[in-house]
Every structure is written in C-alpha cells, then in structure tokens.
Amino acid sequence: MITESQSIPLRLAAVAAWLLCAAGCATAPTDATSSLPDPVIVNDPAAEPILEEPELPPALPLPEESAPIDDAGPPEPIVYGDVLDRIRENLALPQAEHRRIESEIAWLQRNPDYLARSMGRSQRYLHYIVDEVEARGLPGELALLPFVESAFNPFGYSHSRAAGLWQFIPSTGELYGLKRNYWQDPRRDVLESTHAALEFLMSLYQRFDGDWFLAIAAYNYGAGNVQRAISRSRSLRRHTDFFSLSLPAETRAYVPKLIAIARIVRNPEAYGLFISPIPDAPYF
Numbered sequence: 001m002i003t004e005s006q007s008i009p010l011r012l013a014a015v016a017a018w019l020l021c022a023a024g025c026a027t028a029p030t031d032a033t034s035s036l037p038d039p040v041i042v043n044d045p046a047a048e049p050i051l052e053e054p055e056l057p058p059a060l061p062l063p064e065e066s067a068p069i070d071d072a073g074p075p076e077p078i079v080y081g082d083v084l085d086r087i088r089e090n091l092a093l094p095q096a097e098h099r100r101i102e103s104e105i106a107w108l109q110r111n112p113d114y115l116a117r118s119m120g121r122s123q124r125y126l127h128y129i130v131d132e133v134e135a136r137g138l139p140g141e142l143a144l145l146p147f148v149e150s151a152f153n154p155f156g157y158s159h160s161r162a163a164g165l166w167q168f169i170p171s172t173g174e175l176y177g178l179k180r181n182y183w184q185d186p187r188r189d190v191l192e193s194t195h196a197a198l199e200f201l202m203s204l205y206q207r208f209d210g211d212w213f214l215a216i217a218a219y220n221y222g223a224g225n226v227q228r229a230i231s232r233s234r235s236l237r238r239h240t241d242f243f244s245l246s247l248p249a250e251t252r253a254y255v256p257k258l259i260a261i262a263r264i265v266r267n268p269e270a271y272g273l274f275i276s277p278i279p280d281a282p283y284f
Helices: 004-027 083-089 099-110 112-122 126-135 140-149 170-175 190-207 212-221 223-235 249-266
Strands: none
Touching: 083 126, 083 140, 083 249, 099 112, 099 249, 112 140, 126 140, 126 190, 140 190, 140 249, 170 190, 190 212, 212 223, 212 249
C-alpha cells in the first residue's frame, strides 16, 4: 500500500514526464493532415531566372510622300464615235434615181417609229457587221441590208422559212455552212450568219459582173431567177439593168428599200428625220 508520503514523488515524476512529452510534440514535423496553415511563400525577384525579351519584328517603313491628290474629279468617260459615220464614209453603191426609191423614202418618212425601232435593235449588231463589211472592202450600204431583211431581228422568221438577221432560207444557208440540226439553227447566230451573208453577196457580185444592184436583187430572188429575167430582157432587146427587169413586186421594192435607208442614214435631216447615234463599240 502506497502511503501519502510516497505518492508525492510519484506525482512529481508524472508531471515531469508529461512536460517532456509535450516539448517533444512541439518540435515534431507537421504531417500532411495537420490543420495548421502552410508556411507563407514569398516571391523573391532576385531568385527568379531572367528571361530574354522576345525579338520584335522590324518596324515597317514609313510611307513615302505621295503626289498631291488631284481634285479634278473622276476621269472622263470614254466617248465612242457613231458607227453610222463609218457607214456614211463607205457608201459606194451607184447613184440611182427612180420613183420606187422615192416611194420607199416617203414610206419611211410616214413611219418614223418603224425606223427608230429598227435602228434601236441594230445597236447590238451594227458595230460588228460594219467591221466585217469593211474588212472585205464592201460598200457600206450592205451593213444596212438586215434593216430590209429583218429590221435587225435575229429571230425573224418569214413565210418562206427564211430566218435570222440575214433571212437565209434553209437550202442557201447550208450552201454557206449554216447547217441546222435538232439543237441549233446557225442562221440565227449573228456571227455565223453575217459571215455567210457577206460571202454570198460577194459571190453574187462576181456572178453578175460587178453589178451590185443585180447581186442584191439575186440575194432576195435567187441568182437563177435573176439570170433568167436578164435573159428574157435580152431576148426582147430590152435593157438588162435592175430597174428594167421584169421581177416580182417584192424584189422590185427590195433594192429601192436599201437605197432609201442608205440615203436617210447619209443625211436624215434632209428628209425631216432623226436617227440617234449608235456607239461604235462592241456589244458582244
């Protein structure tokens, strides 16, 4: 049995042991599960590695001083000449005076709207046609022949099955390369039909010994028919010029129509008419 005098030293030993234990725990390292805050980390710029500055691209050169701005406004638009002037300069058919010509001029004077509509349609095609006429050295009047044939309507179609600006019938068109098929009819092609028409007119001119009136009549009536009309006149000892031949009414009016429109184009004011200038520029 422990007496009171013996318990005092034991109590003191227990207190000393507890103090030693507490001191050891205070110096022990903090484990991962400790609730104490982490030590504060202070950034030391002197301890950081020095990074090199990125190399910048070379500076762009400053713009040079430009010429002073012209305040004159936009450039002047291109002004084309009048393609009708080119036709006027190349009118070369023989001079002729006949009542049929005067009759056709009078009809156009009474129908200025028809003249205006036809000339309006010609703006798409006349520059190209004049180029082709001039390239072959032909009279300028021939560029106006579509006025007589179709009023410059490339989709014109006649009761005799003639089609296009130049009104080729199927058989004549095929002779000059305008071969039709299910898909196309080149008689309505402006480029191809113009080439064919001018080649046809040149061959007729040669056939009728350089007489343009007879060649143009044959374009309308057929070379064989005109040749037979000439033969009949010769057998009757009559003149064989165009105005002396016995021809159908359509052909008798055909050449005078072309002469009439050419004279009006030459000087419309002389006949009390007005024709708007047609730009001498390609439409296509």
